[in-house]
Amino acid sequence: xxxxxxxxxxxxxxxxxxxxxxxxxxxxxxxxxxxxxxxxxxxxxxxxxxxxxxxxxxxxxxxxxxxxxxxxxxxxxxxxxxxxxxxxxxxxxxxxxxxxxxxxxxxxxxxxxxxxxxxxxxxxxxxxxxxxxxxxxxxxxxxxxxxxxxxxxxxxxxxxxxxxxxxxxxxxxxxxxxxxxxxxxxxxxxxxxxxxxxxxxxxxxxxxxxxxxxxxxxxxxxxxxxxxxxxxxxxxxxxxxxxxxxxxxxxxxxxxxxxxxxxxxxxxxxxxxxxxxxxxxxxxxxxxxxxxxxxxxxxxxxxxxxxxxxxxxxxxxxxxxxxxxxxxxxxxxxxxxxxxxx
Numbered sequence: 536x537x538x539x540x541x542x543x544x545x546x547x548x549x550x551x552x553x554x555x556x557x558x559x560x561x562x563x564x565x566x567x568x569x570x571x572x573x574x575x576x577x578x579x580x581x582x583x584x585x586x587x588x589x590x591x592x593x594x595x596x597x598x599x600x601x602x603x604x605x606x607x608x609x610x611x612x613x614x615x616x617x618x619x620x621x622x623x624x625x626x627x628x629x630x631x632x633x634x635x636x637x638x639x640x641x642x643x644x645x646x647x648x649x650x651x652x653x654x655x656x657x658x659x660x661x662x663x664x665x666x667x668x669x670x671x672x673x674x675x676x677x678x679x680x681x682x683x684x685x686x687x688x689x690x691x692x693x694x695x696x697x698x699x700x701x702x703x704x705x706x707x708x709x710x711x712x713x714x715x716x717x718x719x720x721x722x723x724x725x726x727x728x729x730x731x732x733x734x735x736x737x738x739x740x741x742x743x744x745x746x747x748x749x750x751x752x753x754x755x756x757x758x759x760x761x762x763x764x765x766x767x768x769x770x771x772x773x774x775x776x777x778x779x780x781x782x783x784x785x786x787x788x789x790x791x792x793x794x795x796x797x798x799x800x801x802x803x804x805x806x807x808x809x810x811x812x813x814x815x816x817x818x819x820x821x822x823x824x825x826x827x828x829x830x831x832x833x834x835x836x837x838x839x840x841x842x843x844x845x846x847x848x849x850x851x852x853x854x855x856x857x858x859x860x861x862x863x864x865x866x867x868x869x870x871x872x873x874x875x876x877x
Contacts, residue, residue, distance in 0.1 A: 573715070578637065584643050586602070586657055587839060588645050591609075595621035597628075598612075598620045600627070601657065612655065626660050629647045630649040641675055649666075652694060677694065681720055688702065688704055689701075689706040689720075690702050708724065709723040709727070711750070716752045716757075719731045721742075729743035729750055743761070747759045749792070751793075755777070757775040759775070761773050771784050771785075772792055785815070785816035790804035790830070793835040800844075800855070803830070808824065822860050841855075842855040842857055849870070850869065853867055
């Protein structure tokens with residue numbers, strides 16, 4: 536009896552110690568204080584409310600360009616007129632050859648995440664540290680960054696302290712639609728499952744069992760493209776309530792999409808045209824394009840009131856007039872182009 540009492544006391548003490556350790560670890564990760572909306576999937580264009588930025592690959596490395604206000608001209612994010620923008624001393628230069636790199640907007644701040652993390656401001660960059668080799672898209676919700684350290688290991692790092700605050704095993708992410716919303720990371724697996732991962736408990740919930748891709752969140756609703764088993768049926772854009780899990784089909788044939796204000800903008804496949812409609816899928820309207828062009832990606836910049844579209848030419852983009860839904864083909868946005876650099 537005495538041995539059992541000692542054993543029980545030992546187990547209770549160990550359990551109390553472990554609970555205390557886990558509580559301390561969890562309290563250092565204030566996910567409830569960080570709520571973000573993600574609408575730009577793999578954002579090529581982001582803004583801080585005043586300036587629009589984009590990353591351009593060159594032979595020397597990646598250079599950040601900016602587009603001020605209504606001026607459609609891109610200039611290097613550097614105040615030195617004599618600078619060649621080819622080395623780390625330049626405020627526009629952010630890196631060399633990188634496996635994974637993307638622009639991110641978090642609140643009113645813009646970041647570039649590659650082999651290093653930079654906060655981007657007008658004619659200024661601030662280094663926030665190095666990153667290891669990664670497998671899959673990063674999710675930034677400052678001051679945290681979630682990334683796949685291995686193909687099945689998700690790590691959450693505090694960028695200011697460089698502390699690893701979370702590590703999740705057996706998490707395999709895909710490349711289309713990873714985002715953070717409230718206390719959870721939403722990601723699409725290689726099997727095209729849409730999964731919610733609770734960042735405090737590690738609990739996983741499968742929201743879509745198959746065929747999900749290009750997921751995002753906007754105005755407290757989850758959006759994703761549902762790919763049917765029969766390709767002839769066409770992709771469908773689904774809206775899901777994250778609380779009730781109720782799903783609603785909005786439009787069919789969607790290739791790429793984005794949202795701004797009360798409008799849903801999207802391109803279609805296989806016809807490769809642009810459309811917009813109201814957020815409930817009603818009032819569909821085609822956005823006219825030239826016959827030899829094929830619709831592709833859409834970027835929304837709500838802070839600047841702009842919608843940017845790209846076609847097959849990565850180096851040329853156009854602004855959509857959000858009042859009448861037309862594309863301004865007379866004033867293209869032209870990225871610098873070095874043959875073979877992209």
